[in-house]
Amino acid sequence: MARYTGPIIDVDIHHRYKADAEVFSYLSREWRTYAEGGGLAPQTVRPPGPTTATMLGNGARRVDAFPADGTFAGSDYNLLRAQLLDRYPYYRGILTHDQGEYGQHPNLQFGIELCRATNDWNIERWLSLDERLYSVVAIPTAAPEAAAKEIRRVGNHPRLVSVLMAGNGFGKPYGDPVYDPIYEAASDMGLGIAIHLALNRPNSQTTAVGGPASTSMMAISQCSQEAMHYVSSLIVQGVFEKYPSLHVVLKEFGTAWLPSLLWSLDKHYDLLKFESRWVKKLPSEYFREHIKLSTQPLEESPDPKQLVDVLNGVDGIEDLLCFSSDYPHFTFDDPTYIARHLPEEWHAKVFCENACSVYGWEIPRSSGDVAALKAPVQPI
Amino acid sequence: VWCFVKIREPIDPVIDACVFHEWPSILSLTAHMDEGWAELIRRDGDLTGPLRLGSNWLYRNPDGGNKARSAYPVDGPAGSSLELTAEQLFGSGRRHRVVLSYDDGLLVTGSNFHYAARSAVQAANDWSVAEWLERDERLFGLVLISTSLPDAAAAEIRRAGRHPKMVGVALGANGLGRPFGHPVYHPIYEAAAELGLPLILQLGSDAMTDQIVPPTGGGLANTYGEYRSLSAHPAMSHLGSFMTEGVFDRFPDLKILIVGTGAAWIPGYLWRLDYWYKNSSLEVPGMTHPPTEYFRRHVRVATYGFEWPAQPQRMVRLLRAMPGLESVILYTSGYPNYDWEDCTLIEARLPDEWRRRVMYENAADFFRWPDDIRVDKGSEPAARDEHSTAQERL
Secondary structure, eight states: OOOOOSOEEEEEEOOOOSSHHHHHTTSOHHHHHHHHGGGTSOOOSSOOOOSGGGGSGGGGBOGGGSOTTSOOTTOOHHHHIIIIITTTTEEEEEEOOSSOOGGGOSSHHHHHHHHHHHHHHHIIIIITTOTTEEEEEEOOTTOHHHHHHHHHHHTTSTTEEEEEEESOTTSSOTTSGGGHHHHHHHHHTTOEEEEEOOTTOSSOOSSOTTSOOSSHHHHHHTTHHHHHHHHHHHHHTTHHHHSTTOOEEEESSOSTTHHHHHHHHHHTHHHHHHHOTTOOSOHHHHHHHHEEEEOOSOOOOSSHHHHHHHHTTSTTGGGTEEOOOOTTBTTOOOHHHHHHHSOGGGHHIIIIIHHHHHHTOOOOSSHHHHHTTOOOOOOO | OOOOOOOOOOOSSEEEEEEOOOOSOTHHHHTTSOHHHHHHHHOTTOTTOSOOOSOOBSOOOTTTOSBOGGGOOTTSOTTOOHHHHHHHHHTTSOEEEEEEOOSHHHHHHTOSOHHHHHHHHHHHHHHHIIIIITTOTTEEEEEEOOTTSHHHHHHHHHHHTTSTTEEEEEOOSOTTSSOTTSGGGHHHHHHHHHHTOOEEEETTTTOBTTOSSOSSTTSOOSSHHHHHHTTHHHHHHHHHHHHHTTHHHHSTTOOEEEESSOSTTHHHHHHHHHHHHHHOGGGOTTOOSOHHHHHHHHEEEESTTOOOOSSTHHHHHHHTTSTTGGGTEEOOOOTTBTTOOOHHHHHHHSOHHHHHIIIIIHHHHHSOOSSOOOSSTTOOSSOHHHHHHHHHHO
16 A cells, blocks of 8 residues: 655645634724624624535534634644644645635625735734745735735735635636736736635635535535636636746645546637637646646545546646645545555655645755754744 | 558447437428417518527637538528438448437527427427428437426427437426426426436537526636537536436436536546535435436436547546446437537447447437337336335435
C-alpha cells in the first residue's frame, strides 16, 4: 500500500470565527451597528441562502472538529493544529474561509464592508498564529470594482496568496468581462484565483440546470457543472490571454469530470475559435498552463484504479492536481487515504510540488524543513 | 514497413437510435389540427407568413448552422425529405432501422403557450405517422409530448403511442422548470410505462428561449461552442433527479436514452452519486438501489455527441473504467446535424466485443419494437417485491 511521508501542502482548509461578533468587531462603528441589528435582528457573516445543503447532519462537519467550548468546527486554531497541521507533515495550508461567500449579502454595501472586515480579522486572528498558515482574500464578487480595491488593499500581505471567488455574484460564468477588474487586480498583485464551491450562495445560478436540486445529495453531486462552465468560460472568454500570469485553483469540485470537459472543448476548437477572438490555443493547453484542481472530494470508484484510469484521460494529470483535505468537513480527505488512492509516482507532485509551482514557493527539500516550521502555541 | 490491418466484418443489421426529421413547413401540421389552431397558424394574408409555432433555440452553430449542407433537399430544410434521408442513411445497405426524433418538433414542446404546444405535438405525431412511418418500413417514431401539461402529455402518449411504429417517447423541453424526476411529471412516466415505451432525452431540449431554467450550470454560456462542450449538464441534473426522486422504483420497467450529452463524465458522476447515496440515504427514502445500479438497468447513452478525443481509443479506455458500459451505449447518427456520425465511423472506433452490442443489440433491447427482436429475452429490470416496498414507502 502506497504511503507518503514527505511534506504536505493543503490548498483547502475551512476556518471561521467563533461568533459572528468576532468579525463584526472589525467593521466601522456604523456598519457594526447595522450588523448588530439592534440586538434583536443581527446579521450573520454568512449570507442567507438556500437550505438544501443544510440537511446534512452537524453542518456537514466532522463531529470531533467541534471545539469543547461549544463553538463551530473550524473555529479553533489549537484544535485545527492538533487534528491537521501537527498530525500530518504539513508544510503549508491555505485557509479558505467557510466558504468565504461573505460578500453575497443582498445589501451589497454591507457585503463589501464585511469582506474588508473578514480580511482584517483573518490576518490578525489567524495568519499571525502559525507560519504554516496561508490564506485567501475574501471579496464581494458582485462588486468587481470594490473587490479590486480590496485586493489591492490587502493583497500585499505575504501570506495571502489568492483571491477567493465563492458565490457567483452575477450568475454569469467567470470568463464574463464583468469580472475583469478582479482578475486585473489579482494579476497586478501577483495573486492567484481560488474558485470555491459555494452551495449556500443566494441568488446565483450554479447547478440550476433542470431546476434547483431538492436534496443535498443532488446539490453536491451536481456541483461539478459550475466548475466545468467556469473553466470553459475563463479559457474561451480570454481571461488567460488578457492576464497571462494568472493562475486558478478550483476547490472542492471533484476531479473525474475533467477528461470529459477538456475533450469536449478541444473537439469544438474550430468552432470556439470562430466565435471567440481569444481562443488562440487548444483549450487543454490553457488549462495545463493556468488551472489546477484540488483533490477533495476525490471520487470514490469501487477500485481506486478505475478512478486513475478516468483521470489518465488527461495527459499529465499528475501535474494538475493539488492535495486538499477540506478540513473540518465530514467529507475530509485524510492524506493517507489520498496516498492510497493515487499512484505513488504522483505523490510528490500532488501533495507538494504542484502547489509550490502555483504559489511560486520553493519546494521544501526534506521533512526537516517542515519540522523547522512548527510554531509556538499561542493562546487566543 | 508492413502494416497488418485487421479486416473486420461490418455489423449488419444496424439500428440508428436517433435521427432528427423535420417538417417542410409548419403548414404541414395544419392539416392535422383543429380548424381554430390551424387558422391561428396559417395566418392567411399575413405579410410575415404563417406563425412559427414554437420556441427559438438559444444557441445555433454560427458557422453554417446546425445542419449538414449535404442534408438539405432542393426545396426545404435539412431532414425534411424522406427520399434524401433514406438515400443518405440507407445508402450503405446496412442500416435496418432508424428512429425518428424530430428537430423543430422539439422546439414546439418548449413553447410557453402550452395549449398551442399541446395541439402542435398531437398534429406532429399524426404528421410523422402519415408522412414518414407509414411510407417506409425501416422508419420508426417517437411520441412527441409537451411536458408543460403533464396530464395532456400522458393522454397523448396513450393516444399516439398505440401506433405500432411508435417505439418511444420524446421527452422534449423541461416545461415546468423542475428536474425531470419531480413528481409533477410522473403522470407522463406512468403512461409511458403502461405502454412499454422508453423515454428519449435530447440535448438541446433544455436550450430553448422559452425555458425557465438555463441549459448550463454556472450561468448562460456565451458561445455555442461552450454550450455544446457543456452538454452533459442537463443530463447530469435530470438523471440524478430520476434516480433520487424514485422514478425507477415507481416505474420499474421505465427506461431512458440520453442523446448528445457525451459519456466520459458518467463514471465520475455515478461514483459521486453512489457516495452520497451511501452517506445521505435518509434524504432519499424513495431510492432502494445505489445510483450505479439504476443507471445500468434503466439508462442508455447515445454515441452521438461523444467527446471523442484526438485518439478515439482513449474514450473507450476511459469508459472501460466502469465495467459494463458497453451494454449501455446505443449507436446514434444524429443525422442530419452538421456533426452527424455514420455507422462506419463509430463502428471503427469500437473494440470488437462492443460492436454488435452498440450497433444493434442494445437498441434491439431498448425500444418497444412491433416485432420482438430482443436479444436479452429475460431482461426484467428489477425484482418486483423490492420495488413495491419502495412504492409503499413513498
